[in-house]
Amino acid sequence: MxxxxxxxxxxxxxxxxxxxxxxxxxxxxxxxxxxxxxxxxxxxxxxxxxxxxxxxxxxxxxxxxxxxxxxxxxxxxxxxxxxxxxxxxxxxxxxxxxxxxxxxxxxxxxxxxxxxxxxxxxxxxxxxxxxxxxxxxxxxxxxxxxxxxxxxxxxxxxxxxxxxxxxxxxxxxxxxxxxxxxxxxxxxxxxxxxxxxxxxxxxxxxxxxxxxxxxxxxxxSQPVPIQLLTKTLALEFLPLSRPQVTHKYQQGHLLLICGSRRYAGGTILTGLGAQGSGVGMLSVAVPASLKPLLIGQIPDGLIIDCPESEKGAVASLPPLATDFDSYDIIACGPGLTQDGIDVVAKVLDAECPIVLDADALNILAQLGTVKSLGKRQAATVLTPHLGEFKRLFPNIDHPEKDRISAAKTAAHQTGAIILLKGARTIIANPQGKIWIIPQSTPALARGGSGDVLTGLIGGLLAQNTLIQHPIDAMVATAAWWHAKAGMLAAQERTELGVNAGTLCQYLHRIF
Ligand SMILES: NC(=O)C1=CN([C@@H]2O[C@H](COP(=O)(O)OP(=O)(O)OC[C@H]3O[C@@H](n4cnc5c(N)ncnc54)[C@H](OP(=O)(O)O)[C@@H]3O)[C@@H](O)[C@H]2O)[C@@H](O)CC1
Ligand SMILES: Nc1ncnc2c1ncn2[C@@H]1O[C@H](COP(=O)(O)OP(=O)(O)O)[C@@H](O)[C@H]1O
Ligand SMILES: [K+]
Incomplete structure (x- = not known):
C-alpha cells in the first residue's frame, strides 16, 4: 500500500x-x-x-x-x-x-x-x-x-x-x-x-x-488502534484464495445451529449467508420438523435434525452435531428461542471458535456473559445489536453514547471479539484493536439481514482455518462484505428492494 x-x-x-x-x-x-x-x-x-x-x-x-x-x-x-x-x-x-x-x-x-x-x-x-x-x-x-x-x-x-x-x-x-x-x-x-x-x-x-x-x-502505535476496514484492506483478504488442489473439507466445515418452528426463515437466511461465503462444507442443525424445508432451500447443506422442544425449538443436539471436532467453526443463535439454553451451554464448551448471535446472545446474558466466556480457550465472536449488547453488558453504561468505547470495553471484559451492529458496525478484539465498517446502507435495517451476516461470518472463519488471517480482521471483512453487498443491491434495486434473501444474491457480485 x-x-x-x-x-x-x-x-x-x-x-x-x-x-x-x-x-x-x-x-x-x-x-x-x-x-x-x-x-x-x-x-x-x-x-x-x-x-x-x-x-x-x-x-x-x-x-x-x-x-x-x-x-x-x-x-x-x-x-x-x-x-x-x-x-x-x-x-x-x-x-x-x-x-x-x-x-x-x-x-x-x-x-x-x-x-x-x-x-x-x-x-x-x-x-x-x-x-x-x-x-x-x-x-x-x-x-x-x-x-x-x-x-x-x-x-x-x-x-x-x-x-x-x-x-x-x-x-x-x-x-x-x-x-x-x-x-x-x-x-x-x-x-x-x-x-x-x-x-x-x-x-x-x-x-x-x-x-x-x-x-x-x-x-x-501499530497495529493501528482504530482502523477503518476500507475497500483496499478488504480486498487484501477477499476473495479468499483457493488452491488448485483441495477438497471440500479443506475449504472449511461450518456447523450452524439455529431455528425453531416459529423462526424458520432465519435459519434459511443464515444458511444462505454461509453458502455465499464459499465455505467448503455446511452442516445445519435444526429442529427435526424443519429438516424438509431446509433441504429444499439449502440442498448443498448437510441438514441435521435435532430433538424439538414443545415450542418447536432445538431442545438438544444429536451426536452428529456434538462431535464438535468435525467442525472448524460453530455459529449459533438465529431463531433458536430461549428454549435453546442447553444447546448454547454445550456450544460454549466447544474447543473450536464459535460465533454467537441473536437468541444465543440472550441466553448467554442469562447464563452470565463474563463468567460463561471466562473458561473458553478458542475464539468467541459475539454479534449483538445495541439491544442485545445492553442485555449482555448491563454494567456498560449508555453504550449508544460511545459505541466504539463500549465495544472495546466489552471485548476486554470477555476476551471475545465483539461485533456491535449498527449503521456503522464496530468490531473490537480483546487486545483493544477496533475495526470500523466505514460505509453501509439503511437498506440493511430489515429483518433477517443480521442472520445473513452470521452465516457469512461463520463461513468465512471456517475457510480461514487454513489461511489464518487474524480472526477479528476476518470478522470485520465479513461485515464489510455484507455492507458492500447491501449497498450494491440498494443501488440497483433502491433501498426498498433489499430484503435479506436478495442480499444473499448480491454477495458474490461485489467482486
Ligand atoms: N491538526 C490539524 O489537523 C489542523 C487543525 N486546524 C484547526 O484547528 C482546530 C482546532 O483548533 P483549537 O485547538 O484552537 O480548537 P477549536 O476547536 O477551534 O476551539 C477551541 C476554542 O473554543 C473554546 N471553547 C471550547 N468549547 C467551548 C464552548 N462550549 N463554548 C465556548 N467556547 C468553547 C476554547 O476555549 P477554552 O476552552 O480555552 O476556554 C478555545 O478557545 C481544528 O479543529 C482545525 O479546524 C487547522 O487550522 C490546521 C490543521
Ligand atoms: N441504518 C443502518 N444502516 C446500515 N446498516 C444497518 C442499519 N441498521 C441495521 N443495519 C445492519 O443490518 C443488520 C441487522 O442485524 P440484526 O439487527 O441482527 O437483524 P435481524 O436479527 O433481523 O437479522 C446488521 O448487520 C446491521 O449492521
Ligand atoms: K466546525
Missing amino acids: QPRQELDSVVVTAEQMANIEKKLFAAGMPVAALMEKAALMMSQRIQQLYPLKTTSKVGVLVGPGHNGGDALVIARELHLQGYEVSLYRPLEKLKALPQQHANYAKSLGIPYYDDVESLSTCQLIIDGLFGFGLTRSLSGNLAMDVDRLNEWPIPVVSIDIPSGLHTDTGEVLGTAVKATHSFCLGLWKPAYFQDQALAYLGEAEKIDFGIPTREVWSII
Missing part, C-alpha cells in the same frame, strides 16, 4: 490529533502555514461544490480557536474570488492567529454582523465555530444561534466537524450544527463513525493536507 493510502484507514482521537499537530509544529512547520494549507484546500473544494455562479452569498461562522482561524482564511479566499462573504462571531474571545486573520479580513472590507439572523439570506454557511478543541457543551446564546441556523434551508459546510459534536464520541454537546458537508481535516476522527453523529455530518469528506506518515506513526 502507498504510505498516504495507508493513512486512509487510520482513525485518530482528538488527543492524538493534537499530539500529531504538536509534533509538526515542534519540527518547524509554522502554525500559520498549516492552517493556510488546510484552509486553502477547503476553500477550493467549496468552490467546486458551490460555484460562484450559483452560490454567491456566503455566511461564515467564526469561533474563538483555530477552527475559527480556518474559517477566516476560507472567508478571505472566497471574498478574493468574488463571493459576497459575511462574518458572524458569536464569542468575543479570539486566539492570536485567528485574531490576525480577523484583522486582515476587516482590512479587506469583509463585513462583520452582530447577530446570526443577518446570515439568514446567505446561500451557503461555513461552520467554523469549534473543531477538536470543543471542551464543553454549547449553551446560552451560542446554542440558540446554532438551533436557529439549523432551521434554515441553507446548505452548511462544517470545518473539521460539525460544531457541537464531540470529536471522539460523536455526542451532541448541548446542541450541534447540522451540516450538509463535513470536511474532516488530515485524518479521520471517531465521531465520523459513531451512529449518533451521522445525522449531523451530512456528506463526509477527508481533506488530506499532507501530514507526513512518519509523524502519524510516532503518535499512533
